[in-house]
Amino acid sequence: MDIHLNIIGSLLIILALVHSIFPKYFNWRTELKSLSLMNRQMMMVHTFFIALTVLLMGLLCLTSPIEIIETNLGKKLSLGLGIFWVIRLFMQLFVYSSKLWKGKTFETIVHIIFLILWTYISTIFLFIYFK
Template sequence: MSNTLIIIGGIFHLGFAVFHLFFWRLFNWKKDLASLTYINRAVMQILNLCLTFVFFVAAYISIFHSRELVATSLGNVILVSISAFWFLRLIEQIIFFGLKKRLSITLTILFFAGFVIYLFPLLFIV
């Protein structure tokens, strides 16, 4: 069960990686980021690309190394870290976007799912 859940988490991360690759188009970044300073525009795009890379790495580790994530102490640390990432993202969503719009609520639920997907396997480690 834990391995299956972690593999689902890998697919979850693939979805977020692809979603982030479309930020330029979805959010019209060519136009909208033009109003930022050169440095802020660059930082915004670099952070997005690095986060996308992290999502791809999390997907790879989850899909191809789910057993090690459950069976080793380093794997457990990675599970805790990924779960904490999604918990922090959930909190940031509420702080910065609130819970008044349907999209924000949907994203908050997705971030909660990421938190639980990676926390749940840790509850059954003896």
């Protein structure tokens, strides 16, 4: 099971780093211009803290897989992380509009990759808790 946490840790670190390209990739300089200063800055700050949280989750998985798997605290942490990622999977399925990816090859591939990723991460964390 620790190999799965190492894989998840690596993937989460990569995901956290990918957040750094969001402003340029999504053209936030132009797209967010119409927002108030507060909303614009909140978008940037929240993106930073999401990336930081995902990075820290990844580092935790890489540095402490045995503790996560074998201790009561680790199992409780796994439950919380499992719930977090199940909710993220739910959002991917039911909150994001299919208009964002349907009929677009790249976006559909990314959508499917994230469905697989959120399912994998959720499953591993919940399996650790319930085993």
